[in-house]
Amino acid sequence: MKALLCEAHGPAETLVIRDIAEPSPGPGEVVIAVKAAALNFFDTLIIEGRYQTKPALPFSPSAECAGTIASIGEGVTGWRVGERVAAWLGHGAARESVVVPAQQIVRVPDALDDAQAAGLFVTYGTAMHGLIQRAGLKGGETLAVLGAAGGAGLAAVEVGALLGAHVIACASSADKLALAQRHGAQEELDYSSEDLKAGLRRLTEGRGVDVLYDTVGGDLAEPALRAMAWEGRYLVVGFAGGAIPKIALNLLLLKGCDLRGVFWGEFVRREPAAHRRNMERLLDWAANGHIRAHVHAALPLERWAEGFALIGDRKAKGKIVLTL
DSSP: OEEEEBSSSSOGGGOEEEEOOOOOOOTTEEEEEEEEEEEOHHHHHHTTTOSSOOOOSSBOOOSEEEEEEEEEOTTOOSOOTTOEEEEEOSSOOSBSEEEEEGGGEEEOOTTSOHHHHHTSHHHHHHHHIIIIIITOOOTTOEEEEETTTBHHHHHHHHHHHHTTOEEEEEESSHHHHHHHHHTTOSEEEETTTSOHHHHHHHHTTTSOEEEEEESOOGGGHHHHHTTEEEEEEEEEOOOTTSSOOOOOTHHHHHHTOEEEEOOHHHHHHHOHHHHHHHHHHHHHHHHTTSOOOOEEEEEEGGGHHHHHHHHHTTOOSBEEEEEO
């Protein structure tokens, strides 16, 4: 079978496609015939050895996939060969077949295609965990999303709107903001043409933002923090802007606000029951058409470098998916 492999840490161009042996499921496992494998920003880091998770070489990138069950291991019940499923792996999904513990797979609703289903776990799972468990977002509160047109940002816009928040999409161009508006944002702020702090204060009539969902970091972090409301919750989700910001702690004191980390992968490991509840709620939304699961591009596996470039250059509006 074909597999996209990272054999030495480096940029996406150094990845290779190899023929490797077909896998077999062990006890409690299934083999998924992968139809779509989604990419995320952290994939650009993990292949360069710059992420907190460092898989042994060689490994396949892509943390999430969708496809059909090809074979079932001993002791697995409630599943059958041919069922459509999606799974979160952490890494390893960019290959034609992959072994997954049965407890990590979920059924894919008929309303979702494989490319959409493959991209649900990381971005939407992170949004669910961040806004529900970490922020305790309440209906009527103001939620601002930085990087609102990327995969992670769009997920937060949609989930926030479904939870009843007043969503302000923040992005760097008019077309990105228009996309976020179509996904549930009530107001928009272009931080390429307006100061972020001033814009958020303007849109909240001086009160500030209750919850800030930051997928960008970099130079946007401090002005965003200065626009927080009293007892606001600033969610640290990622650093797509490249630089990890240094936060002046006196701002937390003056704002009476919290700075909260959102580490979805560790949440899944530590609180599997809460994760399962989040995913069941998410899939119900997806099945009923409340979530669009927007895919920017579905590219053949052989065009992996193009997919990584779209993410690394911050040109992706929604998910990037590799198809097999």
